[in-house]
Amino acid sequence: MTNDSLTGFCSSPQRDRRNQWRVILWALVWALSFVAVTLGIKKEWFPFGVTLAGMAGTTLFGIATVLAYRRFLHETDELRRKIEVEALALAFGVGVVGGLTCWLLVVSHAVSATDFVYVFFLMLVAHPVGVLIGRRRYS
């Protein structure tokens, strides 16, 4: 593997896999931390100080996940990057449209404000769907 003098970095399947695993592991830690803190708050498991530390930790794990994903995007093969960016655009679009629709439903008292969480789930689903669509489009 040699460095690419034009782009300043080179893509390799091994590095892609390593970067992908980093993203998955950080996302798992983030999700577990989120669930633990949420349950902790609801069941009143921990004193307020511990809960606050848990919230800070969850935020840091989230930031670490975003940074790991950013690194993956930066170092991956250019077609893969294009597919990922298109999938992110789809997820963002779903988030904006879904969020505003949900907001209208909340304002009209058709659903409760807590139902906003489904918009996040929709975004989480939209991204892998976008990746699958992109892989099919360019194969």
Added chain:
Amino acid sequence: MKNRLKVLRAERDWTQADLADRLEVSRQTVNAIEKGKYDPSLPLAFRISRIFERSIEEIFDPNPDDRPL
């Protein structure tokens, strides 16, 4: 955009995976370029040009519809 990547690769008896290794991209990228589904970035086009020792114009032929007026 049309290109002669598949022909040039076949002349050297390289598989898509061989070319992908040389270009340091995924095999999917080579496949998508060959099929005209994906236009490579300028740095990748230069790498392709270097590997095949041809000018970019000899490898890539822009669609007549893409030419500026």
